[in-house]
Amino acid sequence: MPARPSSPAARLIVALDTADLARATALARALAGEVGLVKVGLELFVAEGPRAVAEIAALGAPVFLDLKLHDIPNTVAGAVRSANALGAAMLTVHAAGGAEMISAARSAAEAAGAARPMILAVTVLTSLGAADLAATGVAGGPVQQVLRLARLAVESGADGIVCSPREVAPLRDALGPGVPLIVPGIRPAGADAGDQKRVMTPAEALAAGADWLVIGRPITGAADPAAAARAIAASLG
Numbered sequence: 001m002p003a004r005p006s007s008p009a010a011r012l013i014v015a016l017d018t019a020d021l022a023r024a025t026a027l028a029r030a031l032a033g034e035v036g037l038v039k040v041g042l043e044l045f046v047a048e049g050p051r052a053v054a055e056i057a058a059l060g061a062p063v064f065l066d067l068k069l070h071d072i073p074n075t076v077a078g079a080v081r082s083a084n085a086l087g088a089a090m091l092t093v094h095a096a097g098g099a100e101m102i103s104a105a106r107s108a109a110e111a112a113g114a115a116r117p118m119i120l121a122v123t124v125l126t127s128l129g130a131a132d133l134a135a136t137g138v139a140g141g142p143v144q145q146v147l148r149l150a151r152l153a154v155e156s157g158a159d160g161i162v163c164s165p166r167e168v169a170p171l172r173d174a175l176g177p178g179v180p181l182i183v184p185g186i187r188p189a190g191a192d193a194g195d196q197k198r199v200m201t202p203a204e205a206l207a208a209g210a211d212w213l214v215i216g217r218p219i220t221g222a223a224d225p226a227a228a229a230r231a232i233a234a235s236l237g
């Protein structure tokens with residue numbers, strides 16, 4: 001499992017959201033040494049399969065496999081066992097899958113021994129605003145729901161929590177310093193938010209208590225992705 005990051009660059013996780021493995025590997029090469037981890041998400045994994053993880057891991061950076069597993073406990077445990085063989089450093093499940101599912105994911109990860117992936121629980125997607133969440137039948141707003149899901153996830157064996165930067169401070173208050181917080185929904189000042197609704201700047205997220213910052217388009221869509229990552233790291237002081 002990766003250690004908690006101690007330098008600004010180590011805090012950055014770049015999301016390689018592309019269906020093209022050649023582009024993903026080119027980005028991973030260009031960003032070597034500029035970020036702490038590289039994230040393989042659904043777009044790349046569905047297009048290219050497990051070899052995407054293997055080829056990107058071979059370039060040196062630890063891989064965050066962001067599959068957001070959400071199914072019955074037996075099925076999720078099987079998927080985690082299959083993912084163990086890929087050597088990812090982090091793997092996501094949806095906290096809304098419930099206590100038994102999260103616990104099954106953690107137990108299945110432990111079968112990989114010391115090199116097991118961190119099991120991260122995704123709380124409320126950063127693309128959802130309060131009204132979107134209410135439309136799914138959840139009352140109380142994102143902060144309340146993230147706190148509820150995060151507590152459940154940690155009690156059920158999750159190694160870390162994925163949340164928007166808006167919930168980082170309340171989560172730190174509720175969970176203390178020991179729980180790693182992995183935070184997408186990051187936008188440098190003036191950057192296009194796109195489909196993200198609960199966002200903050202990298203410096204704001206860090207000041208609130210985030211451990212890792214997950215950043216895709218502001219880096220991968222830049223003319224010079226390495227320079228964009230360096231500028232973000234510099235903004236973290």
Ligand SMILES: O=c1ccn([C@@H]2O[C@H](COP(=O)(O)O)[C@@H](O)[C@H]2O)c(=O)[nH]1
Nearest residue numbers: 015041124125126184185214215216217
């Ligand atoms: O709640 C979540 C969970 C995961 N993500 C992932 O993070 C990146 C963010 O990419 P940007 O281009 O910086 O918006 C993306 O891969 C998502 O799948 C998230 O955004 N929100």
